[in-house]
Amino acid sequence: MTGAAPLAEMAGVSVRYRRAGRLSHGLIAIDLQLAANATVAVVGESGCGKSTLGRVLLHLQQPSEGAVRFRGEDLTLLKRAELRRRRRAMQMIFQDPFASLNARMTIGETLAEPLVVHGLARWRDARPRVAAMLERVGLEPGVAARYPHEFSGGQRQRIAIARAVIAEPELVVADEPLSALDMTVQGQIVSLLASLQETLSLTYLFISHDLPLVREFAGRVVVMIAGRIVEDGPPDAVFATPAHPYTKLLVSCVPVPDPAQERARQAAAGNTSTIAAAEAPDHAACPFRSRCPHAMPICATMPPFRHVAPDRQAACWLHESS
Ligand code: SF4
Numbered sequence: 190m191t192g193a194a195p196l197a198e199m200a201g202v203s204v205r206y207r208r209a210g211r212l213s214h215g216l217i218a219i220d221l222q223l224a225a226n227a228t229v230a231v232v233g234e235s236g237c238g239k240s241t242l243g244r245v246l247l248h249l250q251q252p253s254e255g256a257v258r259f260r261g262e263d264l265t266l267l268k269r270a271e272l273r274r275r276r277r278a279m280q281m282i283f284q285d286p287f288a289s290l291n292a293r294m295t296i297g298e299t300l301a302e303p304l305v306v307h308g309l310a311r312w313r314d315a316r317p318r319v320a321a322m323l324e325r326v327g328l329e330p331g332v333a334a335r336y337p338h339e340f341s342g343g344q345r346q347r348i349a350i351a352r353a354v355i356a357e358p359e360l361v362v363a364d365e366p367l368s369a370l371d372m373t374v375q376g377q378i379v380s381l382l383a384s385l386q387e388t389l390s391l392t393y394l395f396i397s398h399d400l401p402l403v404r405e406f407a408g409r410v411v412v413m414i415a416g417r418i419v420e421d422g423p424p425d426a427v428f429a430t431p432a433h434p435y436t437k438l439l440v441s442c443v444p445v446p447d448p449a450q451e452r453a454r455q456a457a458a459g460n461t462s463t464i465a466a467a468e469a470p471d472h473a474a475c476p477f478r479s480r481c482p483h484a485m486p487i488c489a490t491m492p493p494f495r496h497v498a499p500d501r502q503a504a505c506w507l508h509e510s511s
Contacts, residue, residue: 194261195222196392197246197279197360202255204241204416214472215241216252217416220494223360228386228393230407230424232400232439238416239396243362246394247279248272259360277307280353284365286345290337296323296348297333303356318355325388326351326381343374347381354385362394367402379406400443404428412436415476418494422501432503435477475506483507 199222204215216238223229223246231239244250248257248264256263259279264272283289290299300322301315310318320330326347337345346366353361363382367375379402385391397403403410404424412420412433420433431437475481475488487506494504 193224195258196225196227196260197223197394198256198258199242199246200256200258202245202252202257204238204245204250205253214416216245217472219255219416219418221246221411221418223392223394225359225392226386226390227409228395228407230395230397230403230410231413232397232403232410233413234439235398237413239413240364241416242413243281243364243394243396247281247360247362249281277303277309277356278359280356280358280361282346282350282353282361282363282366285369286342286349287337289349290345290352292337295334295336299337299348300333300352300355303352307356309356322351322355325385327377341374342370343377346370346374346378350378350381350385354389354391357389358391360392360394362396364396365398366395367397367399375402382406400424400428400440412439417476417491417504419476419505420501420503421494422498426498426501432497432501432508433477433505434481434483434507436503438480475504 199219202219203217206213206215219242221242231242233239241250245252245257252265255265257265259275262275264275267275294302297316297319300319301310301312304310304315304318305312316333319333323330323332328344328347328351332340337348340348346369350366366382367378370378382393383406386393395403395407407424410422410424410427411418412427412435414435420427420431420436422432427436428440431440471478471489473489473491475484475490475492478484478488481488485506492504492506492509494502495508497503497508
C-alpha cells in the first residue's frame with residue numbers, strides 16, 4: 190500500500206499459544222496495512238489464522254509481539270479505559286448471528302446499547318436512531334420490540350450488522366458473515382454491506398473461504414497459510430494467475446457450476462484432499478513446503494515477501510530468480 194497513511198496496520202505481529210506444554214503459532218510476523226474505505230479479504234483454509242488476525246486487528250486479542258495501529262496509535266500500548274474509548278471506531282460482525290445477539294434483549298435494546306455505551310445517546314433518546322438504522326438495513330422500525338428468536342437467519346444478520354455500524358465505526362471486521370446463510374440471502378447481505386460502506390465510509394476486513402464472493406466484493410485479497418500471509422494483491426489478478434502455489438491450490442478447489450468444467454477442474458486439481466493434509470509446521474521453512482509440487486532445498490528457509498507485480502506480493506522462492 191502506498192500514499193496516505195493506513196487507517197489500520199499490523200507490523201511484525203505474532204501470536205503464540207502454549208498448549209499441553211507445546212508452543213504453537215496462531216500468527217507469524219504479520220505485516221498488513223488497510224487503507225481507509227478499502228475492502229481487504231482474508232482467505233485460507235480453516236485454522237490458518239484468519240479469525241485470529243481479525244481479532245488481533247481489533248485488539249480483542251493481545252499479540253505476543255508486534256504493533257497493531259489504528260490511525261497511527263499502537264493499540265497494544267493503550268490502557269484499558271483508553272482502548273474502550275477507541276472501540277466505537279472498530280467493530281466486528283460474526284459468522285453466527287444467533288450467537289452474536291443477546292437472546293434476552295429486544296432488538297431495540299440491542300441496537301441502542303452501543304449508542305449508550307459510547308455516550309452517543311441515552312436509552313430514552315436512542316429510539317429514533319434505532320428506527321433509522323433498522324430501516325437502513327431493510328427492516329421495519331416496528332421490529333424493535335421483538336426478540337432475536339423471532340427472526341430468520343438473514344434478518345438476524347441484518348440486525349447484527351445494524352448493531353455493528355450504528356455507532357458509526359470506521360473499521361469493521363466481518364468474520365465469515367455469510368457462511369451461515371443460504372445463497373439468495375448471501376447476495377442481499379453483500380449488497381447491504383456494500384451500500385453501508387458507501388454511505389458510512391467503512392473499511393472492511395472481510396474474512397471468507399468463498400473465493401468467488403471475495404472476487405466480487407473485495408478490492409484486495411491476502412492469502413494465509415499456517416499463520417502467515419503468503420500472497421497479497423487484487424482478487425481478479427491473484428485468482429486468475431496465482432503467484433503462490435498454495436493460492437493455486439485454493440483456486441483449484443473452488444467448484445464451478447458447469448458439470449463438464451467441474452470434471453475438468455477436478456482432474457486438473459488431482460487429489461484436493463491435500464488441502465487438509467498439512468503436517469505440523471516447521472516455522473523456519475515455507476509453510477507450504479510439505480505439500481508443494483515445486484519444493485526445493487531452499488524452501489527449508491522461509492522466503493521473503495516480495496513484489497511480483499507493482500500491486501502484488503508473494504512469499505515463494507520460485508519468484509526469487511525472476
Ligand atoms: Fe513451494 Fe518453495 Fe514456493 Fe514454498 S517457497 S511455495 S515450498 S516453491
